[in-house]
Amino acid sequence: MRVFQQRASVAVAALLVTAIAVGAPSASAEERIAYKSAKSGTSYYQMGVELANALKAGTDGGVILTVEESQGSVQNVMEAAARPGNYVFTAPPSLVSAAAAGKGAFEKRPNPRFADIRTLFPIPSLTMHFVMAGDGGDQSLEAMVGKTILLGKGSFGATEGEKYLGLFGLTDKVTIADAELGNAADALTNGQIDGFVTAGSFPAPNVIEASATTKIKLLTMSDAEVEKTGQTRQVIPAGSYAGVDADTVTTSLPVLAFATTEMSDDTAYLLTKTFWEAKAQLAAASPWWKAVAPELLANGAVKLHPGAARYYKEAGLPVPDGLL
Template identity: 25%
Template sequence: MLAAASAGVATLALAGCAVGGENDLTLATGSTGGTYYPLGGEIANLWSNNLEDYSITATVGGASVDNLRQLDQGEVELAMGVNATAADAVSSAGDFEENPLGDPAGIRSLGNIYPEILQVVTVEGTGITSIEDLRGKRIEMGPLGSATNTLAGQVLEAYGIDPDEDLAEQFDSSFGDAATNLGDGVVDAAFGILSAPTSSIEQLATTNDVMMLNIQGAALDRLLAENPLLSPHVIPGGTYSGVDGSNNTVTAWATLYAKADLDEQLAYDLTRVMYENSREVQHSAGDDIILNSAVDGLGPVQLHPGSARYFEENGISVP
């Protein structure tokens, strides 16, 4: 019995888990006003309630870039991130070109969570009706190190706007604070990569006439050519109060990541519980945690063998 217990402890140590009464794992999410933190908290509870002897905690994070750096450095065991940002991380490109991860080849995907929809929001009275009108304005670009901040810059550049030279001022608030600043007139527009609907925009719409800015035409073509992991997306009219028309934008995927040395059976069980119990998630994005889109848009990031085994057992073709 002692030998068996020692072997079990060794296995957990190799999996990178804390050894004790329970095995504590940390999931890096995002800011409190976005989608990652509340959704990540529900997923963490789902795991904790369904995986015996494991306790998973969701923590406020700096979103995709920062989360992947924390994962790489062993500060967390699990991380939520945008697929396009993770592709840059493993390729040492984009935000990771000058400061690459210590082990970019060690990042693995456990599967997609929900479509990450870029939403560009303004309100009546700013004089803004299009992305072109953002020139010379005060813009919330998203937290530094987040996929929102990176993609906001790419969108502006696709429209010929240099974020560092052509804006009156840049802000890097979390989206909850960004929506508050927009409602208070501190800024003129805000970028956010979020699920749709998201509570921050809906709350803004209760006191302001909200407008969603379209990404379309030649600028959209340039953006998709620059970032092939993005896809065109339409937010239907009526998604937000007072916004009757559809909104043309782009989407990526919010994906769950771990390191390659995460125990294979643990990766299998984390994946299994998330997909088989997703209906217990109360957040609206829980409806998008489905097997049919679980491995879409992974790009250069490999699936963890434990997750791949689960998908293959359930008839999902693994890239």
């Protein structure tokens, strides 16, 4: 009888070990995440690549982020309704709230799964740059009067730039160049245009390129002008671009990283934790990450993913009540 009991105990223990092994994730398992970013060649696509490298290093290969090209934030949000599992995307929070409410670009394409989108962490904001050739002199938006300005087409910067010209009575006082924004730096250097408007994280690659080949100045806005735009006030620090030695007041559109409730709490926790722990290293390599801070969560429009919320609570980082 005793021998039988011993054999039974061994069998039960073996079953328990097997059950634990089957139920628990392997220590060497990779967590694969799709990250929908922006067009390749843009600063936001490069950010995605940098983030992927930081997450892989920060988790010893435990998290593999695959960066996917995108045609814009609307596409990113639309895919959230169809993509399963670990799907992460970037977008302005206002666009996500519009999707959940079935408004704006999503009015004719509503989907109940938009309500499942959850916030993870902020990334660098889309910052408006009004770039003019030359240095010194008038640095207000009035400096564009009588000049040829390149706005580009179809981008947030082009749309916002056109809106600002109208807001401040400049539409009929400037000539809009018919050219692609990708040629802005060359066109400015060659004197084909007097300035261009672009939106992106700072320092923006096309502004860096322009400042490397010609003298430039950034136009600055008054607080009253910023308030009139309805956007967030943003300061581009002095020294961000060659020859720009004073702070520039402008506007920005917050951008955050989102997931859906299909992502597990543990994965969202690991992703958020690793991002913030790698943030200093990211900023050391690429200055645009320096402007990212937990306070940017105040721009969020949908609740935090429970896994992300767990990290913020553990880390003691400030989180608006509306996101919990």
